[in-house]
Amino acid sequence: MHSSRALLPVLGLLGTGTAWAADVDLTELKASSPIPYYSAPSWSVVGSVTPSFTDNALFSRDNRRSDFFYEPDVSVRLDGNLTDDLSYRLYARAQYDAFAREKDGNAAVARMGARLTENWDGWRFSAIYEHRYDFDGVYRDLAFTSDDVMGSVARDFRVNNVTFSPLLLLTYRFSDLAEARRWRFDALLGIEVRLDPKWSIVSTPLFEAFWFTDGLNRGRQDQIYSADIGLKYSFASNVSITTTVLYEARESNVMVRRYRDLRIGPRLDFAF
Template identity: 80%
Template structure:
């Protein structure tokens, strides 16, 4: 998952090539505003632009994400997405987006990486459930947009829903992905199951958590037959400055198991994250 330039030739064998939970932009799967009846508003079909993102300085006790040679460090992660949203019918919405994200470490520069992606999502709302089909063209870089490590095309399908119980919101999400890539070792199936939890304390403060399970099945190259599982649990305190700006301080524990012993690791991350949407 982390690599330096001299490791690129063997990234498929020793690099995880499987982004962490942070790779999932949970806001991508939030419910879209309900469209008005098709014939009631002349401007109904007009799409809307938005910019969403986050900035998060974070401490980790395993900057290299390895089983051995654990090193603590602090990294900085900007993550920005430009979106175009619209509706085809009352229940069928679409989203086109471009997203840029990188992690820059204070000391362990070999852990620096970046991702650039463009994608499209089509979502059907049915009886409170959201079914999405997603295509994403993705470029993974060694360093902060330094050298291209590999390019890939992700095809995804997801189902999600929000449940509200008093002052708590539970948002389960199931996501299945297959990655086509110019690097054989990066081709794989990925399954995500997570539960977004937000408990409002008052109009501004909330307790948040997103327990997560991920499973990977690699299909080609030196990674053929490799299977990884990732588990993470976190707890955070969120403060809403406004409806579109919030600050969340989180403690997260993550563990990866694998049938390749060198890919097993554990990690603790602590830090604030500023989220915004305009």
């Protein structure tokens, strides 16, 4: 493993490192339970644990390596309402990838952020600020820090036993690493087909576009396409497990940054 100083040029070319080609918080797809604005703020711990197999551990075009990895993702949140329609969230979130063999793929992120959400006629409009630390290895060496400013719009549509949850998200990243500065656009569609009170079929097709603005990445443009399907079992309203097959592809005007990836594994989701 190399030191973080030696890794910085590599991270610059990758833009965001090798982990989490798509790291949108999918829990943002779902509406929060309504809280009267006069209620006290509430604390919660929300997260997931995902052991998975991937056929491209380093997100590489030419150096494909299969491996198993483990990805915990945990947030501590404080939620409250300023009015009946305006809610806020303060949060801290930790997430990492730890590979069984390909240790060069290990990476971690720590984040702190705040979100304001306006509910209007069923739509959710959010403004988000996030301060982020990206690490080489599992919280080993700090690679770079960044500040993300985001705006999103989301809504849930229910048709019989099917819930559609579209989400649009636009982000600009400020960073002390020039190569990490970029615009990012995400479009997701959460789909849940409820089979009975416990079982559901779920899918989240996703499109992402990146426009890098500085350093060695200036002028680089990437697009990520992702499709998955899974079978979800709910132990309770706040604990579920989903077995998923996901295919992801990145296109880029920098040819070496293109890749294909297949991931298979269960994900345990919880909220307390």
